[in-house]
Amino acid sequence: MSDSSNGIGPDALFAYGTLGPVDAADAERRGWEADAVRGRLYDLGPYPALVDWDDPGAGWVEGHVREVGPTELIEVLDPYEGVEEGEFLRVAVRTRRGRAVWVYVYPHPIPGRAVGPIPRWEGPRIDLSR
Numbered sequence: 001m002s003d004s005s006n007g008i009g010p011d012a013l014f015a016y017g018t019l020g021p022v023d024a025a026d027a028e029r030r031g032w033e034a035d036a037v038r039g040r041l042y043d044l045g046p047y048p049a050l051v052d053w054d055d056p057g058a059g060w061v062e063g064h065v066r067e068v069g070p071t072e073l074i075e076v077l078d079p080y081e082g083v084e085e086g087e088f089l090r091v092a093v094r095t096r097r098g099r100a101v102w103v104y105v106y107p108h109p110i111p112g113r114a115v116g117p118i119p120r121w122e123g124p125r126i127d128l129s130r
Helices: 024-030 070-081
Strands: 012-015 033-038 040-043 048-051 060-067 089-094 100-105 115-118
Touching: 033 089, 033 100, 048 100, 070 089, 070 100
Parallel strands: 012 100
Antiparallel strands: 012 060, 033 060, 040 048, 040 115, 089 100
């Protein structure tokens, strides 16, 4: 699939960490649907990191999908994820259900203090829609 550099890609976001819904009621209210992507998820403390998203032998990482537009991606989500600084990279992948989505991945070696791999992250969430 494509990467974030060409500006063309999916119309949905897969969130596995801080961007995801707080609970089932929040998911329903904000239009999130449960799904999963390939990869390995690590808990870095304040946030999780998805690696090995391009490894077909990796397991499934649980999260949620919702529709997203290019303005939200470029003006809100990319800055939050530190894309310009290289902290995270936005890539296009397919979910377990076959949907094309954007996902923020960690393009660095996993620090020794990280916990994982884990199937899902249970840490705090943030609502950037306010």
